[in-house]
Amino acid sequence: MEASWLETRWVRSLYLAFVFCLALGLLQAIKLHLRRQRLQRDLRSFPAPPAHWFHGHQQFLQDENMEQLEEFMDKYPCAFPCWVGPFQACLFIYDPEYAETVLSRTDPKSQYLSKFMTPCLGRGLGNLDGPTWFQHRRLLTPGFHSNILKTYVAVMARSVNTMLGKWEKIGGAQDTAVEVHEHINLMALDIIMKCAFSKETNCQTNSTHDPYVKAMFELDKILSHRFYNCLHHHDIIFKFSPQGYHFQKLSQVLRQYTEQVLQDRRKSLQGGVKQASAGKTEYQDFLDIVLSAQRENEDSFSDADLQSEMNTFILAGHSTTAASLSWFLYCLALNPEHQERCREEIRDVLGNGSSTTWEQLDELCFTSMCISETFRLFPPVPAVSRELSKPLTFPDGRALPAGMIVVLSIWGLHHNPAVWKNPKVFDPSRFSKENSAQRHPHAFLPFSAGSRNCIGQQFAMLELKVAIALILLRFKVAPASPTPLASSNHVILKPKNGIHLRLQKLPACPIPGYGD
Template sequence: MDASWLETRWARPLYLAFVFCLALGLLQAAKLYLQRQRLLRDLRPFPAPPTHWFHGHQKFLRDDKMEKLDEVVEKYPRAFPCWIGPFQAFFYIYDPDYAKTFLSRTDLKSQYLCKFRIPCLGKGLVNLEGPKWFQHRQLLTPGFHFNTLKTYVELMAHSVNTMLDKWEKICRTQDTPVEVYEHINLMALDIIMKCAFNQETNCQINSTHDPYVKAMLELGRIAFYPLHSLLVHNDIIFKFSPKGHRFQELSQVLHQYTEKIIQDRKKCLKAGMRQDNTQKRTCQDFLDIILSAQAENGDSFSDTDVQSEMNMFMLVGHNTMTASLSWLLYCLALNPEHQERCREEIRGILGDGSSINWDQLGEMSYTTMCIKETFRLIPTISSISRELSKPLTFPDGCSLPAGMTVVLSIWGLHHNPAVWKNPKVFDPLRFSQENSDQRHSHAYLPFSAGPRNCIGQQFAMVELKVAIALILLHFKLTPDPIRPPTFSNHIVLKPKDGLYLQLKILPDS
């Protein structure tokens, strides 16, 4: 009788709990089923590549083979639905008219690819929305004005020459291809540390000694890690995964470093003092400009805002510039006739390159066309995404509902044979004035377009011109036939296993 009493006492709650869990499971299954049916209905007007019933197109996304995307773009010349598992779909577009309609709106940026970064890095222009974003954009714009950028040219040239000295020593002791990506990575970090903080870290020579430099380099590798896997989109799984834990540790190093610099600078400004090395400075750095904006706007631009913007500027600017210059060198190495024409143009402007100034950069017309063609052929940011706040109707009458995540594939747009003739051919003359005037306004979007275009695009162009000019004056570039680069399609499009080039010192350098 006692056993029967215990059985009744404990079995009933367990039974009820089981029924409750089963009901919740069935309810969730029904919800997912309806979600899938709704997506199938909404996306029915748009044909798509064959999809796996469970994985969707995840294998296609994870393979990092951009050739597969080229094949899809050729077969579906405007857009296609891309399934991330059975219950989630993105809508990829790469048609100029579609892009123009999409970018003319003010939909929120999709957080799907960067939601885990925000708590660690803070909210800056990259991930802010609405009035807060507009306020920050206005306050930060002076930091990228031509008058400010002019003063950075000498700083940039000094960092590039440090890298070239390293390359020259390597080339004099070995006759094998050099892995240049890591050298460029340190050089880009050196430049942005000077322009952002007026900090001389000597990172190109002793990169392993500075905790901040080490953290920034490793953080860049994790922050732009691909997030197409369903598992890493669970907050708890990512937070407690090795990568998530390491990401938080590195972010703390970043925060402590930037906070100390910001507070030290504010103390100096408040006391009317100048730092010991400020007397050598010929320009304001990015931090000066941000702190000036804060002083004028009081509580509406907090210390947290300052720190977030500095972190974002450092991380995003450093990683995108490294990739951009790497791909530019690779494209010129593959196309020696264009490389030589750039070199002749640069020699005619700079002579031996002992000095370089802002006005000379504006004379590099053919070199500029080669830079633009590199951005077309290998866009550093391969896509941008938004979540529709209201239905979107394209010029051909096809529509998408609110809530859909739309991905503008910049790679797809720049490789679309319906937009570009022979899109895989490196042809700088596409960007002659005549050809540019005849092109659709949204056929070429390396820095996006509309109100949320890249605020740092002029900074990037200046840095690329300084770097490529000095490199071509000193070295002839040849690709390594044994180790061609492969794409690592994270948020920033990087060479997966580094970039190997044969560097030959020019006799008159």
């Protein structure tokens, strides 16, 4: 029986569609194959560790196998190619000379990873490039001037004292084991919400938290998951995954929240007075600074720009500081002699800490050295990346073409045995004036360097000093377990399973502003 004309046409159409899809798939396969060959050719002068044919070095990156990285640094001096899946590679560097070569240029940040944050944060300093980035940086810099930061000391102290009050209730005068990272994380978020929005979230005492607070915490986890899952690097695959669906919902929460905060602030300004939180001394928060910048640059700084910078400041600011403070307490718990010396210095300078000032905090020299040594061992941001806008030649003559992604491993740089003697040992004397003067200027980069260094580094240092001073005046910390802590290789270097410390309350005056 002969096939009808309709059946024949249907089969022919299906056959043509199949051939078309097969041709597209073949072209894509050829394109990817040529891409892999080009990357191998561009990186041929850099020997590479063995890599899985599909995952590349993904397992090493995801598990944060620091011992393996140490082996790689010993076997491959200065740098090695790192494959993220079969068709994406970068050059992983950890040498001061290499770092200086890269950071002295104006190459943009790699969009390969920063693009993941754009849907929730928008286009802010973290993922902008070129003249727009420079303009935003110039407009926001006044918000981190010392005259502005000085007014935050009392704000920060109140949030720290709230946390210390919780610790007193948990342990009283007993020597009690506490998972401190969760408490510190909430405290850091409480501080940054006050300094950014003058917003009282009560996140330290309210277990349900503010919707914006919950969204920030959950977004941080999803972004970390996506960074180290090469399948989710593809936008369509991620979008239709459970994490991608949740990510879109959380991003919407952030946008709606910042829009509402912006509207409320403008209404209060139109009324002539910004409503301060109850019991709070009036100060100029980050939103005030950004609104002022917008009024002076209405044509080039939109509401979307403003909201992006606010979200970037909060997401980047609270996680890094919380991780750094947690690691600092862990380091001092393992080194009680350094802890006691910090405490003595703080007592000499601040007394009981009831009226801490910017000038006093600047006198905490040994404490600052301990902070720097903590940054060396546990850099809050373990790596930064650049996409080369033009060819680059390193001091040893090896070169890379334009378009290549270079990842500076700050962790690797800070643990490089060619730079640091006994790099695993906690030794604050490395940061004495004499030792610092003898070291390569790009051997220690906790806040990166060059034009794209961290704009909020003074804010972070201020918050750390306030928190450290008040904590050490009231508590002695000791490790709750002899087992070394593992770190988790997220965007921020965090403790993998929290940080459990034994807190011993010291004889002192009652915590100001708590439980009166």
